[in-house]
Amino acid sequence: xxxxVEYLRAMRAIRIVGIILGILLLIGIIFRxxxxxxxxxxxxxxxxxxxxxxxVSQQTLADGSTRITIDDPAKHTHAVILRSxxxxxxxxxxxxxxxRQYHDTVSFGSTSMNEDAHKGVSHVTMMYKPxxxxxxxxxxxxxxxxxxxxxxxxxxxxxxxxxxxLELAWTKPVSRERYALAAIGTDIAAIVVSQLxxxxxxxxxxxxxxxxxxxxGRNAAELILFSLLAPVAWYACLTCFSASLRRGVGMxxxxxxxxxxxxxxxxxxxxxxxxxxxxxxxxxFMALAYIDPIAYVPSMSPHxxxxxxxxxxxxxxxxxxxLAIAYxxxxxxxxxxxxx
Amino acid sequence: xxxxIAHLTKTYGKLAAVDDVSIEIPSGSVFGLLGPNGxxxxxxxxxxxxxxxxxxxxxxxxxxPLTPKTFEYLTYVPERSVLYEWMSVREHxxxxxxxxxxxxxxxxxxxxxMFALDPRKRIRSMSKGMRTxxxxxLAFANEPxxxxxxxxxxxxxxxxxxxxxxxxxDAAAGGSTVVFSSHQIGQVERAADHIAVLQxxxxxxxxxxxxxxxxxxxxxxxxxxxxxxxxxxxxxxxxTRVEKTGRIxxxxxxxxSDTLAQQLSSMGAQSVRIVDLNxxxxxxxxxxxxxxxxxxxxx
Numbered sequence: 001x002x003x004x005v006e007y008l009r010a011m012r013a014i015r016i017v018g019i020i021l022g023i024l025l026l027i028g029i030i031f032r033x034x035x036x037x038x039x040x041x042x043x044x045x046x047x048x049x050x051x052x053x054x055x056v057s058q059q060t061l062a063d064g065s066t067r068i069t070i071d072d073p074a075k076h077t078h079a080v081i082l083r084s085x086x087x088x089x090x091x092x093x094x095x096x097x098x099x100r101q102y103h104d105t106v107s108f109g110s111t112s113m114n115e116d117a118h119k120g121v122s123h124v125t126m127m128y129k130p131x132x133x134x135x136x137x138x139x140x141x142x143x144x145x146x147x148x149x150x151x152x153x154x155x156x157x158x159x160x161x162x163x164x165x166l167e168l169a170w171t172k173p174v175s176r177e178r179y180a181l182a183a184i185g186t187d188i189a190a191i192v193v194s195q196l197x198x199x200x201x202x203x204x205x206x207x208x209x210x211x212x213x214x215x216x217g218r219n220a221a222e223l224i225l226f227s228l229l230a231p232v233a234w235y236a237c238l239t240c241f242s243a244s245l246r247r248g249v250g251m252x253x254x255x256x257x258x259x260x261x262x263x264x265x266x267x268x269x270x271x272x273x274x275x276x277x278x279x280x281x282x283x284x285f286m287a288l289a290y291i292d293p294i295a296y297v298p299s300m301s302p303h304x305x306x307x308x309x310x311x312x313x314x315x316x317x318x319x320x321x322x323l324a325i326a327y328x329x330x331x332x333x334x335x336x337x338x339x340x
Numbered sequence: 341x342x343x344x345i346a347h348l349t350k351t352y353g354k355l356a357a358v359d360d361v362s363i364e365i366p367s368g369s370v371f372g373l374l375g376p377n378g379x380x381x382x383x384x385x386x387x388x389x390x391x392x393x394x395x396x397x398x399x400x401x402x403x404x405p406l407t408p409k410t411f412e413y414l415t416y417v418p419e420r421s422v423l424y425e426w427m428s429v430r431e432h433x434x435x436x437x438x439x440x441x442x443x444x445x446x447x448x449x450x451x452x453x454m455f456a457l458d459p460r461k462r463i464r465s466m467s468k469g470m471r472t473x474x475x476x477x478l479a480f481a482n483e484p485x486x487x488x489x490x491x492x493x494x495x496x497x498x499x500x501x502x503x504x505x506x507x508x509x510d511a512a513a514g515g516s517t518v519v520f521s522s523h524q525i526g527q528v529e530r531a532a533d534h535i536a537v538l539q540x541x542x543x544x545x546x547x548x549x550x551x552x553x554x555x556x557x558x559x560x561x562x563x564x565x566x567x568x569x570x571x572x573x574x575x576x577x578x579x580t581r582v583e584k585t586g587r588i589x590x591x592x593x594x595x596x597s598d599t600l601a602q603q604l605s606s607m608g609a610q611s612v613r614i615v616d617l618n619x620x621x622x623x624x625x626x627x628x629x630x631x632x633x634x635x636x637x638x639x
Contacts, residue, residue, distance in 0.1 A: 008431060164420075172411055173409055173440070
């Protein structure tokens with residue numbers, strides 16, 4: 001295992017990610033426990049139904065939905081709960097806890113609530129979905145951020161060897177190319193593991209409140225591949241630009257982030273300019289954006305569509321794949337020419 | 341396993357760090373590479389190991405050029421620490437164990453104990469000497485056929501220096517070939533059977549230590565006062581070096597030691613003796629070559 005040093009580096013990064021995700025999960029558990037039995041709409045319905053003075057009736061409507069009517073004269077409460085597919089609508093009329101007149105609107109995740117209080121009577125309309133739907137592609141897209149963060153931590157493994165360790169790295173019974181590729185492979189595995197870790201934490205965190213359901217969704221395979229390749233391309237980019245450096249790998253990693261975000265920013269900001277300087281700047285930044293893996297990372301529209309500065313998801317996927325391969329190949333080629 | 345270096349040259353721009361160096365290192369020998377700072381010792385090692393690209397020349401290990409497989413039986417201790425600051429001693433040992441098929445864990449444990457190294461300790465908290473000791477442990481636990489050791493006693497205390505020398509001698513006795521450099525000529529004299537002296541990237545002297553010692557002598561005369569006239573001595577072709585320390589005059593001579601002893605007597609020396617050259621004399625003589633005879637005066 002000649003990539004043992006990189007394995008240790010990768011394990012350290014995974015340990016850090018594990019600690020951060022563990023803390024987030026712990027905060028979620030504490031938050032959930034503090035709202036136990038009181039926070040969900042389902043819990044509220046159960047409370048209304050279980051009142052000893054409540055009259056509960058249930059009927060199935062022609063469209064297959066069910067309607068539960070709860071009438072509790074002792075508590076001056078009347079509620080109608082309509083379950084239609086995955087959506088639940090609840091209308092509750094009950095005594096107001098406040099004498100004043102008010103109107104409230106609350107929206108949290110898939111739950112929205114309107115409350116009108118007037119003359120001591122409150123009318124609440126609540127709509128919610130008793131589960132959380134995830135698409136597979138969407139879940140992986142969430143993990144891109146942690147992927148590029150871990151990629152930034154691990155990037156530049158070759159430059160890290162250049163900084164005073166080549167005598168150890170290059171006196172192993174293995175070729176330089178194989179050594180470099182094994183180190184890179186180890187880091188890529190760590191990036192993927194951290195992404196899967198985040199997905200697991202998202203699902204566990206959701207499951208503490210509502211049961212998550214996962215569907216394939218549109219372009220699942222493309223989205224998953226893109227989500228895994230984008231951080232790798234970013235890692236490859238940083239590794240390539242630092243491969244022949246003896247020192248200053250930290251500067252490349254730090255400046256890399258700055259440039260990666262500035263390039264698509266300037267490209268977008270100058271896209272509607274008509275003066276010659278602006279057009280020139282736009283052309284330069286467009287060219288740079290094509291080799292900036294971060295510029296391909298999509299922002300999610302409310303409709304879940306793929307939106308980035310380039311064309312379709314397929315084009316973006318092919319581009320990041322090509323960038324990853326090209327950057328890594330160039331990194332290895334540079335590194336084998338370095339002298340100790 | 342023998343090592344052959346033929347016409348090795350390494351240039352950086354116009355500067356020749358190593359200039360047409362040719363050395364033959366017999367199998368099972370301890371070879372000392374000597375030279376002042378900047379003479380090209382480390383560059384020679386780096387070229388031998390492919391860590392720096394030689395401008396020209398050929399290096400063969402057991403008759404074969406260097407390949408990654410060569411490192412299965414060759415180990416290198418560099419001049420400066422190349423250990424990973426953030427890793428522990430144990431992790432470095434583990435790193436070697438996982439790579440080298442010949443790595444002997446029991447031997448590694450013994451060597452750690454010999455140098456009193458704590459396996460839990462991180463490199464960043466270790467002194468220069470401890471780092472050198474760990475590099476030596478990693479090299480010797482690999483049990484290779486060829487050791488290339490660039491100042492392997494640097495920063496070590498005298499006890500540990502002696503231990504490293506013993507390891508070198510034992511390794512050669514076991515059939516390994518050891519090439520090492522050191523600024524401590526006494527150590528090289530104790531361990532090496534062959535040497536080469538580098539200066540300005542060139543080999544200025546080389547061969548078996550016994551042969552080199554046999555060629556020259558020291559003629560030492562003690563005079564009544566320190567007002568000794570050395571006229572004529574420095575131009576004598578047989579003398580390579582003249583040293584004067586107070587009343588003592590030391591001549592390093594290539595030939596005619598008896599005649600020169602008589603000459604010192606006739607100049608008024610109260611006592612004259614002829615002694616064999618030590619390696620330090622040979623080294624100083626070699627790096628001073630160029631001037632036919634130096635007159636070095638010590639207070």
